Amino acid sequence: xxxxxxKLLIVLILSxxxxxxxxxxxxEFNLKDGPNVSSLANTEWTQGTLNTEKEExxxxxxxxxxxxxxxxxxxxxxxxxxxxxDTYVLEKYSTETMDLCPTKYFGPEPNEVGNFCIAAHNYNxxxxxxxxxxxxxxxxxxxxxxKNGKVEYEVYDVYKVxxxxxxxxxxxxxxxxxxxxxTCSDYSSKRIIVKARKI
Numbered sequence: 001x002x003x004x005x006x007k008l009l010i011v012l013i014l015s016x017x018x019x020x021x022x023x024x025x026x027x028e029f030n031l032k033d034g035p036n037v038s039s040l041a042n043t044e045w046t047q048g049t050l051n052t053e054k055e056e057x058x059x060x061x062x063x064x065x066x067x068x069x070x071x072x073x074x075x076x077x078x079x080x081x082x083x084x085x086d087t088y089v090l091e092k093y094s095t096e097t098m099d100l101c102p103t104k105y106f107g108p109e110p111n112e113v114g115n116f117c118i119a120a121h122n123y124n125x126x127x128x129x130x131x132x133x134x135x136x137x138x139x140x141x142x143x144x145x146x147k148n149g150k151v152e153y154e155v156y157d158v159y160k161v162x163x164x165x166x167x168x169x170x171x172x173x174x175x176x177x178x179x180x181x182x183t184c185s186d187y188s189s190k191r192i193i194v195k196a197r198k199i
Contacts, residue, residue, distance in 0.1 A: 087127035111148035153196035
């Protein structure tokens with residue numbers, strides 16, 4: 001009797017694991033390669049008066065964040081409500097910091113004009129980027145730091161690139177404040193890119 005229950009339990013666990021892997025592969029398969037050209041073309045007009053009016057009304061919300069995490073300097077705090085991610089972004093990119101937490105990969109200081117790029121593994125850990133593939137255009141990302149406060153971003157594109165394609169890191173933000181999330185995909189042969197801009 002015990003062996004039958006054990007076999008049933010093993011089959012159930014394997015079914016759940018295979019189902020989760022299949023769902024993840026399905027999501028990655030549906031993700032397009034390269035940026036959405038039409039969304040990039042539409043960014044030009046948003047730089048004008050709409051953003052200026054918003055910035056005049058903006059009130060900084062300072063939420064003091066930890067300055068260190070496990071002995072490493074913290075750059076910002078990253079929150080993505082849709083995928084229930086709430087984690088720190090470490091200041092220095094290295095093999096050691098990447099194993100602990102998302103890390104600043106490239107760009108200006110957090111929440112400042114330019115393209116703040118954050119890289120993380122897609123490990124199945126609560127503070128990694130294993131669920132960013134679920135993000136869609138219009139989703140909210142929140143980045144907080146001790147200088148500029150709490151800033152909301154809206155996802156405007158999600159796509160895949162090859163590791164050697166560095167266009168997502170570009171600092172040609174044309175006066176905008178942008179955010180790029182990066183993680184591995186397809187057994188590290190590609191990168192998932194999530195692009196967002198300050199709202």
